Amino acid sequence: MIKIEDVHFTYPNGVEALSGVNLEVQDGEFLAIMGQNGAGKTTLVKHINGLLKPIRGTVVVDDLETTKVSVATLARKVGFVFQNPDHQLFSETVEEEVSFALRNFGFNEAAVNERVNWALNLLDLAEYRKVSPFMLSGGERKRVALASVLAWDPKIVILDEPTIGQDNQQKERLRQFILQLNNLGKTVIIVTHDIEFVAECKPRVVLMSQGKIIAQGAAEKILTDPDLVSQASVVLPQITQLFVSLRNEGFPTEVIDVNEAAEILLERISDSR
């Protein structure tokens, strides 16, 4: 469990990025953090793996207070995939990249091999095993970064903007994959601007604006509230936009899913015939 209490953080240049954030995340939860550029989303998640420490308040991850343990200790529990994969990749081949942390954590060769195979297959990267990560496309490099984190099996996985540069099928695979991680009991936290992706995944949504959490709750509740989303510089999912403009016809507005939308419409149409 992650427990964030009254966290304040100011960067050395004086920018106040977090001003009193409270958040609890249960084991096995799937959470999406959304909000405008500069709202403090990335700053907040960097507190979970201890890359940043609060100036005031506390962050507790699995009973460990982040100011009292090393980043290395937290890293074993919290895997972090950065927004820009180039900030994280450095090896000469995909295989070396994915096995690097495993060797650091002291896994034996057989275990390293097994985990590397598992992660590469999972992310559809087996054919690039011997290729330099820098020869790959942006979307592929992103998957390499993800594979190298998943390989060591952290309990909490944080993905910063995982859908950037990913095509629709890869996004669908990512969605399935996150559900799979959830089923394994892992906590998944994504930071994203991709409103349609969130509408498809339906995680718990946390909206941030100017260093504060302004709302949190089920995706269907949060993403269908026009005032809330606009405060956070987010827009309504396309299906919600449609239902909001149909509200005078007596339709519900808390709809984000295209299949649910079709059912509601079909019911109405068959009633009127």
Add this chain to the structure above:
Amino acid sequence: MPIIETKNLTYTYPIGTKPAFEDVTINVEKGEFIVLTGPSGCGKTTLCRCFNGLIPHFYSGKLEGEIAVSDLRVVEHQIHELAQHVGMVFQNPENQLFALSVEKDVAFGLENLGMSRKEMRERVDWALKTTGIFELKDRAPYELSGGQQQRVAIASVLAMQPKIIIFDEPTSFLDPMGAQKIFEVINRLNKEIGITIILVEHRLDLTSKYANRVIIMDKGRILLDGPPKEILSSEEARLIGVGIPKATRLYQILKDKGVNLGKIPLSAEEAAETLTEALTH
């Protein structure tokens, strides 16, 4: 006369064993707004690198077939010449901005063209006003929000007064509202100034309503090319898995269940209009 014309264009990167794209024949007419999409690795970004001469002048490798942009054969003209005809805006504005003020960033490309101070001043002001950031001209780019930075990057390209601007996923790093504003700016450049737009995008929910044409590439080839409604409601588009707008998907699901709305919607507004009509009749 098309503004971009390619004939059987094929390109292989120096380290590549197979072509990044092959046998691409397209004509782009002046004033078009094209959304270019397709699965990762389909060759769309590589194709765009030919339009401004990065291929073959910066990237070596093997380019076969014909390509002319703005009547210039790309192989015979250098990148700096082509830059006056074709501008390019990338995903992450941070990679494109470097000067200490917005104004200097926007003026930079012009300084290399050797024009008068007065003309330069006019062009910079025009580009800043068109992108809606004139009031930010004395600010440092790194102090701005992501959306504002991307508008600075667009203004820098616009100041060169290109006939064509290529955008490669220009809003991926922006919050949804910032993204919407960028797409509106791009749409204005097209509809009000007549700049030909090629927009490389996966997120068709946000962009297809602005386009007159959608091109879908797959495995290095052009698979579909035509009006957005026709292309995005096609079975082929769904099968290769491009991100069809939810409004269009809704139309398809209803049609499969025996309810034909008649008009294919690309946006929530269009879907609302069609549905209101269908429900009141």
